[in-house]
Amino acid sequence: MSQIHVTTKINGDETEFLCGPEETLLDVLRDHLGMTGTKEGCGTGDCGACSVTVDGRLVCSCLMLGAEAEGHEIGTIEGVAKGDELHPVQKKFLDHAALQCGICTPGFLVAAKALLDRTLEPTEEEVRYWLAGNLCRCTGYDKIVRAVMDTAAELRGA
Amino acid sequence: MRYEAPSSFEEASGLLAGETGVTRILAGGTDVLVQLRSGLVEPDLIVDIKRIPGAKDITRTDDGGWRIGAAVSGAEMGEHAELKAAWPGIVEAVELIGSTQVQGRCTMAGNLCNGSPAADSVPAMIAADAIAEVVGPSGTRDVYVEEIPLGPGRTRLEKGDVIAAIRLPARPERAGDAYLRFIPRTEMDIAVVSAGVSLCLDASGKVLDARIGLGAVGPTVVNAAAAADAIIGTTLDDAAIAAMIEAVATACSPIDDKRGTVKFRTKVAGVLAKRAALKAAERAKA
Numbered sequence: 001m002s003q004i005h006v007t008t009k010i011n012g013d014e015t016e017f018l019c020g021p022e023e024t025l026l027d028v029l030r031d032h033l034g035m036t037g038t039k040e041g042c043g044t045g046d047c048g049a050c051s052v053t054v055d056g057r058l059v060c061s062c063l064m065l066g067a068e069a070e071g072h073e074i075g076t077i078e079g080v081a082k083g084d085e086l087h088p089v090q091k092k093f094l095d096h097a098a099l100q101c102g103i104c105t106p107g108f109l110v111a112a113k114a115l116l117d118r119t120l121e122p123t124e125e126e127v128r129y130w131l132a133g134n135l136c137r138c139t140g141y142d143k144i145v146r147a148v149m150d151t152a153a154e155l156r157g158a
Numbered sequence: 159m160r161y162e163a164p165s166s167f168e169e170a171s172g173l174l175a176g177e178t179g180v181t182r183i184l185a186g187g188t189d190v191l192v193q194l195r196s197g198l199v200e201p202d203l204i205v206d207i208k209r210i211p212g213a214k215d216i217t218r219t220d221d222g223g224w225r226i227g228a229a230v231s232g233a234e235m236g237e238h239a240e241l242k243a244a245w246p247g248i249v250e251a252v253e254l255i256g257s258t259q260v261q262g263r264c265t266m267a268g269n270l271c272n273g274s275p276a277a278d279s280v281p282a283m284i285a286a287d288a289i290a291e292v293v294g295p296s297g298t299r300d301v302y303v304e305e306i307p308l309g310p311g312r313t314r315l316e317k318g319d320v321i322a323a324i325r326l327p328a329r330p331e332r333a334g335d336a337y338l339r340f341i342p343r344t345e346m347d348i349a350v351v352s353a354g355v356s357l358c359l360d361a362s363g364k365v366l367d368a369r370i371g372l373g374a375v376g377p378t379v380v381n382a383a384a385a386a387d388a389i390i391g392t393t394l395d396d397a398a399i400a401a402m403i404e405a406v407a408t409a410c411s412p413i414d415d416k417r418g419t420v421k422f423r424t425k426v427a428g429v430l431a432k433r434a435a436l437k438a439a440e441r442a443k444a
């Protein structure tokens with residue numbers, strides 16, 4: 001089967017890869033590029049574990065072909081921390097114990113950061129709606145929502 | 159499977175027309191990728207329309223209406239303040255599709271062509287009397303959105319047809335639209351029943367014109383013309399609303415399943431149509 005050559009930027013780095021036409025961006029990240037921080041829960045857009053950004057917009061990498069990444073900027077969980085320095089939202093997830101098994105966490109962090117990049121004044125309702133496409137079977141969501149609200153408060157200096 | 163990303167709709171149409179096997183058009187991919195994953199469909203050719211110039215544009219038409227490119231996502235429509243002000247019901251319907259992640263990709267044309275009777279944007283588009291600009295092997299033609307659904311998963315589009323854009327008409331004075339759906343939770347679910355209403359009022363507050371689209375009450379989204387007739391010429395008084403609800407019930411032929419019985423869907427369709435009509439009228443007066 002013919003492979004497709006794709007040029008993208010991932011977390012700011014020019015990246016080229018070859019992928020099969022059926023392969024999703026999630027397959028490419030995990031299986032070709034070794035970026036296994038992005039998780040697969042359902043593979044059908046329901047759980048959000050595979051969340052990444054494309055040109056800053058939050059999407060499910062399981063609902064996108066690798067070939068569709070051509071010319072676009074992809075942001076993954078690996079790009080959320082700056083080197084060893086965790087992003088504020090990552091620190092708050094730890095402070096609030098907003099994770100248990102952790103499988104949903106990369107998706108939540110990428111999604112939460114995408115929200116905080118748009119607004120530092122989300123209401124709790126906005127946070128809950130924004131994160132409705134991210135499922136967690138462990139935490140019951142409340143600690144996650146509090147961690148995000150607290151990050152927003154910290155970032156706006158409140 | 160072959161993946162192509164042509165640079166014009168004519169080229170896209172040519173690729174689709176020339177393929178003898180199974181084809182899919184890739185707009186947001188939020189239905190197509192799920193089908194690929196489930197093995198439900200094994201396309202020989204996927205034609206990605208997102209690299210076509212203009213496919214992601216929202217523009218005004220010469221007559222004051224709107225042209226929404228076929229690859230414009232729900233999130234992009236939601237962020238377009240002017241479009242939202244002109245067609246709040248359309249935009250609220252599109253914004254109900256899926257999660258934030260799905261919003262980043264999903265399109266109205268994909269929602270329409272996936273052929274679900276519960277597709278959220280379709281009742282609102284039918285209420286708006288939206289037009290699909292279809293590029294096919296013999297050129298470009300306008301098709302009313304209402305004429306496109308044929309049954310679950312089926313459309314009246316033919317081999318080689320691609321929707322290039324959805325057009326919404328110009329809004330007269332005192333016009334408004336609204337879309338409501340019933341789901342058992344608040345987010346991330348498929349409509350059990352839904353209703354879209356678009357109307358305009360005269361200076362005295364009487365309904366001059368109206369259209370009503372109903373979702374998930376039959377094999378396709380329904381244009382409930384008799385229900386719209388029941389409110390035209392009225393001030394949406396109780397008698398007019400009662401007549402509309404009766405006509406809505408007549409237009410419903412839903413299925414019975416674990417998500418809703420025939421009786422429930424028929425009843426709720428009337429309730430939603432009433433609320434959507436009142437909300438549309440309120441917006442028309444604002």
Ligand SMILES: Cc1cc2nc3c(=O)[nH]c(=O)nc-3n(C[C@H](O)[C@H](O)[C@H](O)COP(=O)(O)OP(=O)(O)OC[C@H]3O[C@@H](n4cnc5c(N)ncnc54)[C@H](O)[C@@H]3O)c2cc1C
Pocket residue numbers: 044045046181182183184185186187188189190191192207228254255256257260263264265266267268269270271272276277278279315319320321322346347348349
């Ligand atoms: C988690 C999740 C939640 C969802 N929730 C909802 C919901 O609440 N409400 C709802 O209505 N839907 C929902 N959906 C379904 C889906 O997101 C919508 O139907 C969406 O609008 C499809 O648009 P798309 O651009 O992604 O379509 P695609 O997947 O790209 O295409 C869908 C179909 O349309 C055809 N097509 C696409 N573009 C064109 C075109 N320009 N011309 C001709 N044919 C075309 C394709 O060949 C394909 O058959 C959900 C899906 C997921 C994964």
Ligand code: FES
Pocket residue numbers: 039040041042043044045046047048049050051060061062063
């Ligand atoms: S793996 Fe993509 S949404 Fe679940």
Ligand code: FES
Pocket residue numbers: 098099100101102103104105135136137138139
């Ligand atoms: S922490 Fe286990 S699924 Fe969220």
